[in-house]
Structures are given as C-alpha cells and as structure tokens.
Amino acid sequence: xxxxxxxxxxxxxxxxxxxxxxxxxxxxxxxxxxxxxxxxxxxxxxxxxxxxxxxxxxxxxxxxxxxxxxxxxxxxxxxxxxxxxxxxxxxxxxxxxxxxxxxxxxxxxxxxxxxxxxxxxxxxxxxxxxxxxxxxxxxxxxxxxxxxxxxxxxxxxxxxxxxxxxxxxxxxxxxxxxxxxxxxxxxxxxxxxxxxxxxxxxxxxxxxxxxxxxxxxxxxxxxxxxxxxxxxxxxxxxxxxxxxxxxxxxxxxxxxxxxxxxxxxxxxxxxxxxxxxxxxxxxxxxxxxxxxxxxxxxxxxxxxxxxxxxxxxxxxxxxxxxxxxxxxxxxxxxxxxxxxxxxxxxxxxxxxxxxxxxxxxxxxxxxxxxxxxxxxxxxxxxxxxxxxxxxxxxxxxxxxxxxxxxxxxxxxxxxxxxxxxx
Amino acid sequence: xxxxxxxxxxxxxxxxxxxxxxxxxxxxxxxxxxxxxxxxxxxxxxxxxxxxxxxxxxxxxxxxxxxxxxxxxxxxxxxxxxxxxxxxxxxxxxxxxxxxxxxxxxxxxxxxxxxxxxxxxxxxxxxxxxxxxxxxxxxxxxxxxxxxxxxxxxxxxxxxxxxxxxxxxxxxxxxxxxxxxxxxxxxxxxxxxxxxxxxxxxxxxxxxxxxxxxxxxxxxxxxxxxxxxxxxxxxxxxxxxxxxxxxxxxxxxxxxxxxxxxxxxxxxxxxxxxxxxxxxxxxxxxxxxxxxx
Numbered sequence: 001x002x003x004x005x006x007x008x009x010x011x012x013x014x015x016x017x018x019x020x021x022x023x024x025x026x027x028x029x030x031x032x033x034x035x036x037x038x039x040x041x042x043x044x045x046x047x048x049x050x051x052x053x054x055x056x057x058x059x060x061x062x063x064x065x066x067x068x069x070x071x072x073x074x075x076x077x078x079x080x081x082x083x084x085x086x087x088x089x090x091x092x093x094x095x096x097x098x099x100x101x102x103x104x105x106x107x108x109x110x111x112x113x114x115x116x117x118x119x120x121x122x123x124x125x126x127x128x129x130x131x132x133x134x135x136x137x138x139x140x141x142x143x144x145x146x147x148x149x150x151x152x153x154x155x156x157x158x159x160x161x162x163x164x165x166x167x168x169x170x171x172x173x174x175x176x177x178x179x180x181x182x183x184x185x186x187x188x189x190x191x192x193x194x195x196x197x198x199x200x201x202x203x204x205x206x207x208x209x210x211x212x213x214x215x216x217x218x219x220x221x222x223x224x225x226x227x228x229x230x231x232x233x234x235x236x237x238x239x240x241x242x243x244x245x246x247x248x249x250x251x252x253x254x255x256x257x258x259x260x261x262x263x264x265x266x267x268x269x270x271x272x273x274x275x276x277x278x279x280x281x282x283x284x285x286x287x288x289x290x291x292x293x294x295x296x297x298x299x300x301x302x303x304x305x306x307x308x309x310x311x312x313x314x315x316x317x318x319x320x321x322x323x324x325x326x327x328x329x330x331x332x333x334x335x336x337x338x339x340x341x342x343x344x345x346x347x348x349x350x351x352x353x354x355x356x357x358x359x360x361x362x363x364x365x366x367x368x369x370x371x372x373x374x375x376x377x378x379x380x381x382x383x384x385x386x387x388x389x390x391x392x393x394x395x396x397x398x399x400x401x402x403x404x405x406x407x408x409x410x411x412x413x414x415x416x417x418x419x420x421x422x
Numbered sequence: 423x424x425x426x427x428x429x430x431x432x433x434x435x436x437x438x439x440x441x442x443x444x445x446x447x448x449x450x451x452x453x454x455x456x457x458x459x460x461x462x463x464x465x466x467x468x469x470x471x472x473x474x475x476x477x478x479x480x481x482x483x484x485x486x487x488x489x490x491x492x493x494x495x496x497x498x499x500x501x502x503x504x505x506x507x508x509x510x511x512x513x514x515x516x517x518x519x520x521x522x523x524x525x526x527x528x529x530x531x532x533x534x535x536x537x538x539x540x541x542x543x544x545x546x547x548x549x550x551x552x553x554x555x556x557x558x559x560x561x562x563x564x565x566x567x568x569x570x571x572x573x574x575x576x577x578x579x580x581x582x583x584x585x586x587x588x589x590x591x592x593x594x595x596x597x598x599x600x601x602x603x604x605x606x607x608x609x610x611x612x613x614x615x616x617x618x619x620x621x622x623x624x625x626x627x628x629x630x631x632x633x634x635x636x637x638x639x640x641x642x643x644x645x646x647x648x649x650x651x652x653x654x655x656x657x658x659x660x661x662x663x664x665x666x667x668x669x670x671x672x673x674x675x676x677x678x679x680x681x682x683x684x685x686x687x688x689x690x691x692x693x694x695x696x697x698x699x700x701x702x703x704x705x706x707x708x709x710x711x712x713x714x715x
Contacts, residue, residue: 068463068681069463072463090463093463093681175567176566176567178551178568186573186661186662187658187659187661187662188659241550241551241568241570242550242570242573242574243549243550243551243568243570243572243573244573245573245661245662246545246570246572246573246578246658246661246662251549254552255551255552258551258552260551260552384462384463384679384680384681384682385679385680385682387679388675388679388680391661392485392661392663392664395661395662395663395664396663398662398663399575399662399663401575401663
C-alpha cells in the first residue's frame with residue numbers, strides 16, 4: 001500500500017509538472033489605457049483563456065503618457081512581450097526598429113481576411129507596404145450635428161457641402177446669446193481638422209498621401225490650398241467662439257453637448273461619450289460636407305495589435321489577435337469603446353452599427369466617388385515634428401500674427417525639407 | 423582603529439550617497455549625455471553623439487527669445503506676488519483669532535493639490551464660453567460678453583500667472599508664518615517702548631529677523647517655478663501661438679509632440695545652467711552664503 005501511494009504521488013508530481021510546463025503565458029501591453037478599456041480587454045482575455053486552457057495572458061496597462069516609452073524600452077531590450085498595441089501614428093517608429101513581426105502571412109491565411117472593411121489592411125501597410133499590426137477598430141471623422149438646436153433656427157436640412165455648412169454656421173452664430181456654429185479645434189493635434197477643410201477644395205489628392213496631389217505636387221503650393229485655408233480661418237472668425245483657439249477634444253465635446261456649437265467634426269469614439277451625456281436621438285451624424293473640389297478626403301485612423309518579432313509564442317499570440325477581431329468580440333469592443341468595427345459582418349449583424357448614429361460613416365463608406373480615403377505621411381520621420389509646428393503656425397494665422405501665404409510657405413518648406421516631394 | 427572609523431562613516435553615509443546618486447546624480451548625467459545625442463523614438467536603434475547640434479537648434483529657434491522672455495515674466499511676476507501676498511497673509515495669520523486653524527486649512531489647501539489638476543480646473547473656470555468666472559461677471563453686469571482669458575494672447579500669460587500666484591501663496595505663508603512665530607515678543611515690546619510704529623517694527627525687527635527664511639523661500643520658489651510646467655500645461659499647453667510657452671513647457675511639448683528626448687534634455691540642461699547662474703548671483707547679492715533649509 002505504501003509502495004502504491006509512493007508511486008501514485010510520484011506520478012501526480014510528474015503530471016502536475018508536465019501540465020504546468022505546458023502552460024503558456026503571453027504578455028500583452030496596451031497603449032490607450034483607460035479604466036473602461038482595460039475592463040473590456042480583460043473580459044475578452046478571460047473568454048479566450050476559458051476557450052484555450054493552458055494559455056494565460058498578462059495585460060500590462062501603463063498610463064497612456066508613458067506607454068510608448070515603455071514599449072520602446074521593453075522591445076529594444078527584448079524583454080518578454082508578445083502582443084503589443086500600436087496606433088497608426090506610431091506604427092512606423094516601432095516597425096522600423098525591426099521588433100514587430102510581419103503579419104502578412106498570418107493575415108493571408110486567416111478566415112477574417114474576406115471580411116475586412118475596404119481599405120483597412122491597406123491603410124495598415126504604413127511601413128514598407130507591410131502590415132505589422134491587425135487593426136481592431138477604425139476612426140474616421142464625420143459630421144456630428146444637433147437637430148434640436150438647429151431646428152430652433154429653422155434649419156432642417158443637413159449641410160452637404162462646406163459652403164452650406166459655412167452658411168448655416170454663419171446664420172445661427174449669435175455671440176450675444178452664446179450661440180455659435182462650428183465646433184472649432186485650436187489645440188491638441190488640430191491637424192486633421194485643418195486638413196479636412198483645406199483638402200476639400202481639391203479634386204486630385206493622392207490616395208496615398210494627404211499632402212500631395214495626384215501629380216506629385218505639394219498641396220501647400222497650390223492656390224486651392226490658400227482658398228481652403230482662408231475658408232478654414234473664416235470658420236474660426238465668423239462662426240466659432242474666439243476661445244476655441246484653446247480648445248482640445250474635451251472642450252469641443254462640452255460645447256457640442258451644451259449646444260453652443262451644434263456642428264462638430266469628430267471620430268466615432270465620441271459617440272461613447274455623447275451617448276452618456278445626451279439622450280438618444282439628440283445628436284446625429286452625417287457624411288462630411290464635400291468641398292469646392294467636389295470631394296472630401298477622410299483618413300483611416302486605427303489602432304491594433306502586433307506581435308513582437310522575438311516572441312516565442314507567435315502562433316498563440318496570433319490566435320488571440322484573431323479571437324479579438326472575431327465579429328462578436330469586434331462588435332463588443334467597438335460598441336463599448338466607441339469605434340468603428342473592422343469586420344464587415346458586424347455592420348450587417350449588429351443593429352447598433354446600422355442605427356442612425358452611424359449614418360454618417362455608412363454613407364461615406366458607400367460613396368467612393370465623393371469620399372476618397374487618403375493617408376498621412378506617417379512613415380516620414382518629420383511627421384513627429386509636424387503636429388506641433390502645424391498647430392503653432394495655424395494659431396498664429398488665427399490670431400493674425402502670420403498671413404495665410406506665409407503659413408503655406410512655411411508648411412511647403414517643412415515638407416520639402418522632409419523630402420516629401422520626390 | 424582609524425580604518426574602522428572610516429569604514430563606519432562610509433557605512434553610515436552609504437544609503438544617502440546611494441539614493442542621491444541613483445535619483446539625482448545619475449539622471450542629471452544621463453540628461454546631459456542625452457543632450458549631445460540624437461535620441462528620439464524614431465531612431466531608437468541609431469543613437470549617436472551629434473555634438474552641439476541640439477543646442478544650436480534650440481538656441482537658434484526663432485521662438486526661443488520669446489520663450490525665454492515668457493519664462494522670465496512667469497518667474498518674476500509669480501514670485502513677487504506670491505511673496506508679497508504670502509507675507510501679508512502670514513502677518514495676518516500670526517495674530518490669534520477665532521477659527522484660525524479652519525481658516526488656515528482653507529488658505530493652505532491649494533498647496534496640497536496637484537499643479538496639473540489645478541491647471542485643468544482653472545482652464546474650465548476661465549473658459550470663455552462656459553467658464554464660471556465669465557458667468558459670474560456676466561450676471562453681475564460687469565461685462566457684455568465672455569472674456570477670452572486663455573485664448574487672447576494678451577490675457578493668456580496674465581491668466582496663468584494669476585493662477586500660479588493663487589497656487590503659491592500658501593507656500594510663502596506657511597514658511598513665513600513659522601519664521602514670524604519664532605520672533606520673540608520682547609523685541610516688539612522693547613521697540614514699542616522706544617516709540618516704534620508698525621512700519622518701523624516691520625522694517626527693523628520683522629524683516630531682518632526672518633531674512634534667512636525670505637532668502638531661502640524666494641530662492642527655492644524661483645527654482646520651482648522655473649521647473650513648474652504643470653499649471654501652464656493644464657491650461658494652455660503653452661499656447662495660443664506660443665504666448666504662454668515657457669522653457670519647462672517647451673521641454674514637455676518636445677517630448678509630447680516630437681518624442682525627441684535629446685532636444686528635451688537640451689532644454690533641461692539649459693534650465694539647469696540658468697538656475698545655477700541665478701543661484702550663484704542671488705546668493706552673492708543677498709550675501710547669505712550657504713543657506714540652511
């Protein structure tokens with residue numbers, strides 16, 4: 001009996017140690033940390049772990065401000081890390097370090113590949129035309145508006161063109177009653193807002209580069225850019241609160257919720273916040289107004305998961321990324337977080353994403369004639385210097401400290417020095 | 423025997439030396455080294471020494487003179503008014519009155535808050551459209567339309583300085599109140615017998631007696647204010663169009679927008695150099711030599 005129990009306990013130890021040796025722990029780091037986001041990611045991880053016994057995923061959630069720094073330090077010293085979150089604006093920097101795995105072979109074999117929304121994988125090929133991450137959510141700006149406020153002024157139609165938007169904004173602007181039209185953004189990366197208006201005066205923007213025309217010329221040296229920028233300044237001078245030169249995302253949302261500025265260009269993550277602050281149906285979305293060039297040029301903003309090139313568990317890491325992007329999880333993730341799903345099936349299957357809130361995006365996606373998606377030169381090293389420079393020079397123009405011509409000249413000089421024009 | 427004593431001294435000093443080395447000396451040296459390199463998140467793998475390029479870039483930046491001027495304005499105005507108001511408050515608080523401790527708690531509480539949080543709080547209070555301060559002024563009929571405290575370049579610097587003054591008064595009040603309480607009453611009594619009025623007592627007794635505290639607090643506060651981007655960062659991020667940009671905010675913006683740690687370190691070294699020169703000159707002028715904190 002003693003002998004038997006001895007053999008059994010040896011066997012038990014053997015089995016336990018064998019099983020524990022089989023357990024795989026993946027380390028995963030997120031960038032855009034927030035309590036809500038962390039909770040959702042943890043829920044998806046939990047589901048994955050339930051379906052994959054023996055796999056554990058440890059989520060690292062550094063504060064956003066230091067997240068990239070932490071990732072760079074971790075990957076540059078090959079510290080254990082398998083799944084990395086990357087945003088579009090930082091993808092080139094990370095990929096150029098050679099620490100991200102090429103995901104093309106995985107994507108080409110994945111059952112998800114037939115259901116990605118048009119252009120999203122192409123948009124992810126920022127660096128060397130290779131996908132180093134799989135986007136899990138898309139951010140595209142559209143027009144948010146407040147029918148309740150506009151109806152007070154007798155405006156019942158949605159502006160289809162920038163000129164119409166300007167006319168409506170001017171019509172309702174009445175500073176004495178603290179009523180303005182356009183929800184202006186003066187600080188905290190206003191680049192996309194400026195560009196949406198300026199490029200709408202063009203009909204030939206390069207689909208691969210927001211700042212070039214199809215014949216390879218810099219848009220800033222084109223007279224249409226001057227017209228567009230003049231128009232943008234007019235939005236500020238005639239239809240927006242002067243204080244908005246100091247407005248970032250929070251102030252924009254606040255002014256929209258308060259009804260001070262009922263027209264807002266924003267990303268889908270704003271819906272999460274607006275749904276909390278406004279009653280259902282109080283705000284709506286519409287496609288971006290097209291400009292005098294007959295078009296509008298939105299960009300795909302995205303974030304997604306990548307795999308480190310030195311990970312020992314690349315296949316399991318990919319399995320998780322695929323799981324995260326499955327239609328069910330993608331729908332849950334985007335609904336909770338307020339982003340556009342990357343899987344076409346979600347738009348068809350989930351009534352939330354075909355509701356009126358998403359009308360603006362749905363119409364833009366279905367109208368390639370007027371809405372041509374383009375890209376920022378994110379792989380250019382000067383990009384990281386551009387945003388502050390763009391913001392500061394733009395503020396100078398708005399304050400009358402710099403002329404529109406001077407600003408355009410400076411911007412053209414900046415991108416020429418950065419080698420954007422070949 | 424002697425070597426044992428030396429060993430003992432070394433042993434006792436080691437923790438302090440270790441902490442200062444790792445938390446102060448190493449980061450400072452690292453910062454100085456970084457300022458001569460090209461360390462950005464874009465070229466993490468290609469870091470090399472580039473001589474004085476960062477210094478040349480920063481110092482020849484057309485915005486640099488205005489940043490320097492803003493920094494000077496920020497420090498001088500903040501320190502002077504924080505000191506004067508803090509001193510006044512300390513004198514008032516020295517006299518016992520009913521509810522003094524509650525009042526002291528209320529007066530001192532800004533000092534307990536985070537500078538960044540204060541910046542954010544005030545950016546909402548001073549908002550031109552939905553700020554409570556504009557609302558009060560409008561309701562009182564003092565203004566017709568909201569004042570753009572933070573978006574008008576002429577008012578923005580003034581606004582952030584006012585907030586900084588509000589934030590820093592408690593520091594001077596606390597320090598000077600402690601010093602005032604150490605002045606023996608007998609000195610004032612003797613002066614009164616000699617016929618000295620409140621002004622004379624202030625000039626001939628109070629100020630000379632607390633002079634070391636005044637010198638120390640002004641020196642410390644100037645250094646802190648120069649290194650204090652929190653309020654401006656929370657309120658304007660240095661804008662609009664650089665009108666509230668000071669060196670410390672410039673340093674953070676370089677990291678925030680450009681991820682350029684080397685150029686940010688260069689600004690850090692410039693701040694360090696300015697502060698060292700300032701400290702030497704200040705201590706020479708005040709002739710206090712080594713200050714006791």
